Amino acid sequence: MNPTTNSSVDQLLDRCHTLGADPRNTNYAGGNASAKGADTDPVTGSEIDVMWVKGSGGDLGTLTEPGLAVLRLDRLRALTDVYPGVEREDEMVAAFDFCLHGKGGAAPSIDTAMHGLVDAVHVDHLHPDAGIAIATAADGERLTGEIFGERVLWVPWRRPGFQLGLDIAAVKAANPQAIGVILGGHGITAWGDTSDECQANSLEIIRTAERYIAEHGRPDPFGALVREPLPAEERLATAAELFPLVRGLASTDRPQVGHYTDTPEVLDFVSRERLAELAALGTSCPDHFLRTKVAPLVLDPSGDVQAQFAAYREEYAAYYRRHAVEGSPAMRGADPAIVLVPGVGMYSFGKDKQTARVAGEFYVNAINVMRGAEAISAYAPIDESEKFRIEYWDLEEAKLRRMPPPKPLAARVALVTGGGSGIGAATARRLAAEGACVVVADRDLGSAEKVAAELGNADVALAVQADVTSEEQIAHAVRQAVLAFGGVDLVVNNAGLSLSRSLLETSVADWDLQHDVMARGSFLVARETAKVMIAQGLGGDIVYISSKNAVFAGPNNVAYGAAKADQAHQVRLLAAELGAHGIRVNGVNPDGVVRGSGIFASGWGANRAAVYGVEEEKLGEYYAQRTLLKREVLPEHIAQAVFLLTQLSHTTGLHIPVDAGVAAAFLR
Incomplete structure (x- = not known):
């Protein structure tokens, strides 16, 4: 690649980023820009004229070099000799592929002809609001002359394509004083001998149109105010x-x-x-x-x-x-x-x-x-x-x-409680990877925000603070989810904690806390989100992260085991009630999830290790050895089960054990 190439591409990208960063200039992924320059023919080694232009589907504000289509100008302009006319102009898009230069690069867009046929080194095609206002005015052609004189000319509406490129090229050739055109019903196109000149000409058209509208426009073009916005x-x-x-x-x-x-x-x-x-x-x-x-x-x-x-x-x-x-x-x-x-x-x-x-x-x-x-x-x-x-x-x-096929959870909105760590965080990651928008709910907002940031931007994930024992916080979290994505389709009742104590050492406060978080909390979350699902009429999934302890009786575990049994039966009760609305309710019964677990890290692991007489750091190995498969269970395995349940369209009221095989916890 010769120095001209580097200079031309860098200038083009700088101009794209400047113009694309301001929504007054063009909309997201709208418009395109180009630059012409010299490059080396890889076969002959000779210098040839090429054009770099934003490819199909790219965004000016974030464009990178791989998003540019690169075409040989001699071949592109030679297409005018074989152009079959406006009735068959769509055929020319496929012909652009035969004009490509080098490997890689983006697919040429429908506007490629506009850039290649206009005799200017740099060309911008933009969709500024003020420019389109002139372009869609009933007397847009007259206004263009009044506002710009001979500096900017009018091109009547024509669908984007090869013929529009020819039209603009003819206007420029006949009017050497012009810096650009207003495209009827569509937008603007400007040009220049240098990248700076092209950018300045584009901005001159846009800002001049803005000033004219501000200085000459009626104050209430939409008529009288007939309804005040709600507070x-x-x-x-x-x-x-x-x-x-x-x-x-x-x-x-x-x-x-x-x-x-x-x-x-x-x-x-x-x-x-x-x-x-x-x-x-x-x-x-x-x-x-x-x-x-x-x-x-x-x-x-x-x-x-x-x-x-x-x-x-x-x-x-x-x-x-x-x-x-x-x-x-x-x-x-x-x-x-x-x-x-x-x-x-x-x-x-x-x-x-x-x-x-x-x-x-x-x-x-x-x-x-x-x-x-x-x-x-x-x-x-x-x-x-x-x-x-x-x-x-x-x-x-x-x-x-x-376009690639949609992912399995595309267009679904998931809310995961206790999503800031452990099983909840792993589940949030898996659901996002499968295409869902994910609301990460956690009592610790900082932890939720960290996981949400890991998943992506606000188009992918939202962090909300939610103590599941609070009706008010749950209602607020669900409202945030609705305002962000439109509703909720998939709920994972995961928030939990445990205090490992014997019956005689378990206080009423211990009992109430665990039942408030897991039994009462799951009920409150299910009730609030079911309202949304029923209103949507789209069905949905509610998945409870219960436990092997819902069916297995172990020592020093009365409050936790009872709360988990409560959750397990909620699955059956809600499956029976919500099935009429197409809402499936299922559960996952994990066991021995030590690594990455928020519960085990908070003291539960040390207590359980003491009960079983093993070192805490070897508790995961201990749990694995007592299973039929001799495998340790990780948060990612629970997340996988949650995802699989969402794919079972005819299954409700089911509990899936994810415990590597604990015979005493087999469901009957």
Whole structure:
């Protein structure tokens, strides 16, 4: 790789990171940027012209060199000679593969032609809210001339592809004074001879549009305020109460994770008189509606919520029928991705938390676009038929087919009590590895936060403080889980402790403490989470981490063994009661989990070692030798059993021993 290559790539990545770091410039994973320069042909050793451009699916703000597609310019531009016309322009995407230079790199995106055909060393294509506001204004072409003069020109709406690249290239060639264009209904494209110049031109277009809207816009483009947002605490309580029902209905076609947004932009929009009118127009930028669907559902929670969802689904199906032609991909589902609730805010949904969150962020972009367009003109998004052409594009369908299959627990939300250490931490790790969003609940918030941080960011895990003996703390923890992910699907009742004492040495306080944590605590957690599961209507799993001691009578263990027996019978009782709601209730009976166990580390291990007359550090070996398999049981083995129970769709009321074989604890 020659010095030009290093310089060009470094400058491109720096520009991407600068532009992508500011949401005013472009949305997550939206837009792309490119640079042209020289590299060495690995076959001939001669210098050739190449282009580095953000590949399909990348994000400007976090882009790295492997996320760039690298193409030979001579081959890319030679495609104009074989271009079969706009009716067959999709065929050109496959042709980009024959223009690739070197090994590795990302797949070229649909916008590759835009960057390669425009005669400029550096090109940016962005989706700034202010730019799209001009692009979606009813008189956007006139406004472009008024705002920018001959410095920025108008390109009428055209679906992204090879022809759009030709259109922009022709405009630039005919207007050497121009620094960029407004793409009707879509976004902006800018260029420059240097990376700094290109970035400056992009920012000039964006900031000029922002200033124009601020200086010339009407103050209340969404109409009068017709409903004040609920006060903050009441709003969160209402959002949490409604969320499981909404999530369940939004998961009619396939399970989805939820995200809640109550930013000022959202609360203002959902409180205005023109909410329903403008929401029905849908979004315009392809990046927006591919994630938010053609239009959101505006929900009145005081009405029949199920009927409103049914009406939305029927309207979406009708939209599909209006535009589907022979060969169109099958309808992917009629559930809304965005649900707007006056006074409360916005729910967004997706196959995982990141997808749900990003959908919400894109709809905030759409709100900003509508506000800008309505402030200076009238919001006029692209036609519904064009939206359908992009949503059900063969190229989009192919991209979906290339995605890896979902993990077994994808779109499921798990809550693990006692998740800050031992069995709970191991279980949290396993469930997250299998695709679940995990709420790590522990009395020690610091321990919960440490485990949650290990699992990933807020799209994967949430740490909450919860003493399971407290109804208030449990209710608060479950509410946090609901507001973070939309509900709860899988509960692991793991929190526990033990005091190893004989009958005569066991005090009432000892008895009460162990029953409060394990018997009462499990009951309280199961009751609070069952409310959510029933509201969702999606079924679910409740798994109790009980013990071999629930069925085996050992010495100096009366309080612990009795509490575990209580838990074991709760499994049977709740399985019988909750089965009608599709909620499975099962248990795991561990034994001898010494290494990594919070209970054993807190003194229980020393006591049990004394009872059995062995050294504490050899207690795990002692337990292993008394089993049929002669194997030590680790927290990861319990976590495996929990996961397996979630995969047994027709099993409830079952206890699985994970004790390496203790004949006295065989279940009968």
